Amino acid sequence: MIPAGWTPRTAFTELVGCRYPIVQTGMGYVAGARLAAATSNAGGLGIIAAATMSVERMTAAIRSVKDRTGAPFGVNIRSDADDARERVEVMIREGVRVASFALAPRRELIARLKDAGVVTMPSVGARRHAEKVAAWGVDAVIVQGGEGGGHTGPVPTTLLLPQVVDAVDVPVVAAGGFFDGRGLVAALAYGAAGVAMGTRFLLTSDSTVGEEVKKLYLGASDTLVTTRVDGVPHRVLRTPFVESLERGGRLRGLARAVANGARFKKISGLTWPEMIREGRRMRHGRDLTWAQVLQAANTPMLLRAAMVDGRADLGVMAAGQVVSVIDDLPSCEELIARIMAEAHDALSVLPATDNDH
Known part of the structure; x- marks a missing residue:
């Protein structure tokens, strides 16, 4: 007992x-x-x-x-x-x-x-x-x-x-x-x-x-693993925005990454040389291509859009498969x-x- x-x-x-x-x-x-x-x-x-x-x-x-x-x-x-x-x-x-x-x-x-x-x-x-x-x-x-x-x-x-x-x-x-x-x-x-x-x-x-973002999570029934956020596998809620990322071409994704890199630079206060040094470390430590390093700027900005700004239509929401239960x-x-x-x-x-x- x-x-x-x-x-x-x-x-x-x-x-x-x-x-x-x-x-x-x-x-x-x-x-x-x-x-x-x-x-x-x-x-x-x-x-x-x-x-x-x-x-x-x-x-x-x-x-x-x-x-x-x-x-x-x-x-x-x-x-x-x-x-x-x-x-x-x-x-x-x-x-x-x-x-x-x-x-x-x-x-x-x-x-x-x-x-x-x-x-x-x-x-x-x-x-x-x-x-x-x-x-x-x-x-x-x-x-x-x-x-x-x-x-x-x-x-x-x-x-x-x-x-x-x-x-x-x-x-x-x-x-x-x-x-x-x-x-x-x-x-x-x-x-x-x-x-x-x-x-x-x-x-x-x-x-x-x-609360509105939480409602989306509570109503979710599906996740997917995408590489279109930052170039490496990332499990997120399946949303219209994520599906648009999946349909988008490679050049479009890189263009978005450049824009997000500039936004992240402004918010973080990092200089371009600091961001380049950080990118080199990421590439060496995780065996990433330069394209993947460039895309990595998407992660903080797309998460911030949903989690801080409440814009699920412009951001991604990381989620485990347990979200459905x-x-x-x-x-x-x-x-x-x-x-x-x-x-x-x-x-x-x-x-x-x-x-x-």
Whole structure:
């Protein structure tokens, strides 16, 4: 019999210090201070998506979370950014518990964070990537299967997760296709130390995404993986705008990328030489063509159009396949409490093992 109020203690909860093995992922223009603090206050691990923020805004967001909660939280940054080292120093100075990375962090960043007692946790989409960063000394990994939103790979979570669990000796957090307590139990059974969710936390009352955009998510039934956003596979909601991107020619896409690059330059404050240097790093670190690097400017601008400006007709909405089974907007506290109750119920109905027969 599973006791009421059951709380699983896993290698991840022990490492990070959160109550429940549930992570809210760092979604650009979505995971700000309010959502991260609400998640951490509810017992999960909230993560600020700082890759789309300036260093000053990132610092302000960290301090805002600290004002709202005493629970551990994380910050997600791009390890290939020009100012990655500066951002790391801010996280250390501000006492951030977890440093999260969308790409493999550089070895020197891992070493600096570990020396300061900050947990390092990159996201990976392949077993070989997990093996590489584990050998470099990261503390944990988030492994995302193909069901997940945003940049994703072709291997489903049910195949990728056990491969990674068997390959590395650090806690593995499973992402891609999770939204309830049954999924949490399944992930733990596979050997994961927790689950990470993006779309499910986006669709909460604590998310700052506009209500009209949330309605589009709640009414959605389909996603697609497109390379027309930034040249690499990206899972988004199927919308008329995305379908127009799919129909558009290559030259039209590159022209849009140039225009978006200019807009991103204005908003970010980067100079053209800084953007070119950043493009070179992206090309080297991710094995991209120059056309793909140019298209990468589309990502922040097209996400911003939908998530900040509310213009779904002019932007894209990253979404995992779970969007088709989500139909409500609970608070983070209500969501996490529900997931844990569902996990308890899922375990309670499993057949008992009779050691005598």
